[in-house]
Amino acid sequence: MSELSLLKKELFGDATTAISDIKFYPGENSQASIEEIAGYTRAALADIRSGTARDIDLSF
Structure with a gap:
C-alpha cells in the first residue's frame, strides 16, 4: 500500500x-x-x- 493510501486511511478512515x-x-x-510528503506526515x-x-516555538 502506498504512503498516500496509508495516510488517507489514517486521517480520514475512522469517522x-x-x-x-x-x-x-x-x-x-x-x-x-x-x-515523500505522505511518508513524512505519517512519521510526524x-x-x-x-x-x-x-514542540516548535512559534513565538516571534
Missing part, C-alpha cells in the same frame, strides 16, 4: 477521529513527491502519538 479539513504547504522543496503523526515529538 470518530477523522480529520475533515487539512492543508499541506510543500515548503521550499517543490520537488518532493506526494509519496507517529512521533506525536508516541510522545517523542518536540
Whole structure:
C-alpha cells in the first residue's frame, strides 16, 4: 500500500477521529513527491502519538 493510501486511511478512515479539513504547504522543496510528503506526515503523526515529538516555538 502506498504512503498516500496509508495516510488517507489514517486521517480520514475512522469517522470518530477523522480529520475533515487539512492543508499541506510543500515548503521550499517543490520537488518532493506526494509519496515523500505522505511518508513524512505519517512519521510526524507517529512521533506525536508516541510522545517523542518536540514542540516548535512559534513565538516571534
